[in-house]
Amino acid sequence: SAVISQKPSRDICQRGTSLTIQCQVDSQVTMMFWYRQQPGQSLTLIATANQGSEATYESGFVIDKFPISRPNLTFSTLTVSNMSPEDSSIYLCSVTGRANEQFFGPGTRLTVL
């Protein structure tokens, strides 16, 4: 299984600001995923990030709000832009294993005031 780290682990931000979350994997992977887990809720896929191409966003998520970078096969960033309290969530990145299972990073707990 892959070892995934995320930075920051948590942050408290002011309304209207932006936060960039980093995801680092210990091996090269083609596809990386970004999920959001709102308080007390399940996980919802934000986008799929492939190296060398534009991220593919799920319905309800747009690039202007959640720009993603994927500069190489071990790293990705997700930016939460122009934040509001409704963006308070845990944001998780994940990568796919051999049996299509996904391994998740520890998550970034974001609170927007």
Next chain:
Amino acid sequence: GNSVTQMEGPVTLSEEAFLTINCTYTATGYPSLFWYVQYPGEGLQLLLKATKADDKGSNKGFEATYRKETTSFHLEKGSVQVSDSAVYFCALSDNAGGTSYGKLTFGQGTILTVHP
């Protein structure tokens, strides 16, 4: 589209009780099925998986069998412990290829609390 439905929670049990958490799914094609666990304050961990019909996934005393005829993947454990208290998520992965490949669809999660 794909969907996963879990039994309503929360579930509260005494230690050594039998656990069942129901999970049913709707998917096109032949998805892979997973159970993930999220312990308090921690990230999401893969608990077990099954990639084809009649496969049984097992780990840490937990089991789940991929039932294509009933589109189910119920999680069971014969004797729960206090340390099993966590949120359990059932999920499926679309194996159809293209832009859907590898994406997980999650159920709503079931909170399990085990008392001594």
